[in-house]
Amino acid sequence: MSGALLVLCDHDRGVLAEASLEALTFARDLAERLGAPCEAVVIGNGADTAAADLAAYGAEAVHVAAHDLLTDYGPEAWGATLAQLAEAVDAVAVAACGTDRGNEVLAHVAARLDEPFVANCRSIEPGGDSWSMTRIQWGGSLLEDATLTAGRKVVSVAHHAVEAAPAAAPAAGTVSPFAPDLDPSLARTLVTDRVVLTQGITLSTASVVVGGGRGVGSAEAFAPLEELAAELGGVVGCSRAVTNNGWRPHSDQVGQTGTRIAPVVYIASGISGAIQHWVGAMASKHILAINTDPEANMVTRADWAVIGDLHQVIPAVTEEVRRRRG
Numbered sequence: 051m052s053g054a055l056l057v058l059c060d061h062d063r064g065v066l067a068e069a070s071l072e073a074l075t076f077a078r079d080l081a082e083r084l085g086a087p088c089e090a091v092v093i094g095n096g097a098d099t100a101a102a103d104l105a106a107y108g109a110e111a112v113h114v115a116a117h118d119l120l121t122d123y124g125p126e127a128w129g130a131t132l133a134q135l136a137e138a139v140d141a142v143a144v145a146a147c148g149t150d151r152g153n154e155v156l157a158h159v160a161a162r163l164d165e166p167f168v169a170n171c172r173s174i175e176p177g178g179d180s181w182s183m184t185r186i187q188w189g190g191s192l193l194e195d196a197t198l199t200a201g202r203k204v205v206s207v208a209h210h211a212v213e214a215a216p217a218a219a220p221a222a223g224t225v226s227p228f229a230p231d232l233d234p235s236l237a238r239t240l241v242t243d244r245v246v247l248t249q250g251i252t253l254s255t256a257s258v259v260v261g262g263g264r265g266v267g268s269a270e271a272f273a274p275l276e277e278l279a280a281e282l283g284g285v286v287g288c289s290r291a292v293t294n295n296g297w298r299p300h301s302d303q304v305g306q307t308g309t310r311i312a313p314v315v316y317i318a319s320g321i322s323g324a325i326q327h328w329v330g331a332m333a334s335k336h337i338l339a340i341n342t343d344p345e346a347n348m349v350t351r352a353d354w355a356v357i358g359d360l361h362q363v364i365p366a367v368t369e370e371v372r373r374r375r376g
């Protein structure tokens with residue numbers, strides 16, 4: 051097998067998912083070590099628009115797949131498309147970001163190609179038929195070393211394993227149309243409607259998250275956290291103890307059964323730092339813990355900690371931010 055490393059780039063009606071740019075950044079480096087071209091794949095309505103930015107991230111070619119059945123997201127049709135393309139270009143490997151969608155599509159690709167699939171890789175050492183990889187398991191609480199032996203490799207890149215970054219110099223990004231042969235039976239699962247729950251900055255994209263746990267004490271007591279988040283251009287997150295108490299909606303929950311966050315700063319107040327919360331927070335670049343307990347997990351793992359009552363500390367931080375801004 052001598053062909054390209056194909057990277058599925060997911061998009062929302064033409065708007066590229068940041069996660070796909072992470073996968074492309076990761077794959078660009080992998081392709082260089084393989085001595086193979088890194089090529090992007092965009093599928094469905096809006097694919098043309100999404101294709102425009104991919105050269106900057108190192109895509110030598112951008113395969114734009116179009117077909118009457120490829121409108122909005124459909125895992126079976128997208129999987130069949132990607133599998134056919136992999137065979138058509140004799141791809142050495144097929145990759146995507148390890149999001150729900152990325153892993154779902156790659157599962158279909160692997161099944162169609164009759165190859166194994168390794169999900170959520172954090173690092174990959176390529177080497178002939180066998181590649182070594184470290185992958186994230188159990189929601190991020192376990193790192194597993196694995197060896198993948200396969201003709202054509204199918205791998206997903208763990209979300210937040212790398213930061214999306216443009217290539218030092220843009221690649222050719224030659225657009226190449228691809229028309230798959232799709233049977234109508236592949237349209238069994240299709241997006242028919244969407245309800246946007248949050249707009250603008252979200253927990254997963256915010257550069258500042260102000261998190262509150264059981265220590266906050268009530269729904270009303272989140273008001274000072276909202277104020278600080280607004281002052282810093284961020285959003286409020288919370289622990290499961292908070293959602294269990296009905297103080298915040300589940301969409302605000304950080305953790306294994308909530309959202310994985312990767313802000314520049316995570317201010318974790320009144321949160322003990324249980325493993326299920328930590329796995330959702332550990333990709334934060336910096337963590338400031340505010341807690342009355344100096345031995346709390348979140349305190350011992352944080353970059354900075356304030357040992358004190360969050361009800362006093364949070365308003366004081368907000369006031370100081372405002373004072374410095376004049």
Ligand SMILES: Cc1cc2nc3c(=O)[nH]c(=O)nc-3n(C[C@H](O)[C@H](O)[C@H](O)COP(=O)(O)OP(=O)(O)OC[C@H]3O[C@@H](n4cnc5c(N)ncnc54)[C@H](O)[C@@H]3O)c2cc1C
Binds near residue numbers: 290325
């Ligand atoms: C299968 C499974 C999945 C789970 N998924 C998640 C998940 O996705 N996200 C998640 O968060 N949890 C999850 N949990 C729950 C998790 O195990 C913890 O129970 C939860 O994270 C605890 O929340 P907490 O830190 O707010 O509460 P606690 O553990 O009770 O900690 C409260 C903290 O607040 C501090 N504190 C109290 N008062 C103050 C004050 N006035 N000022 C400052 N600090 C104060 C205390 O010292 C303590 O450290 C999951 C559990 C299971 C079993």
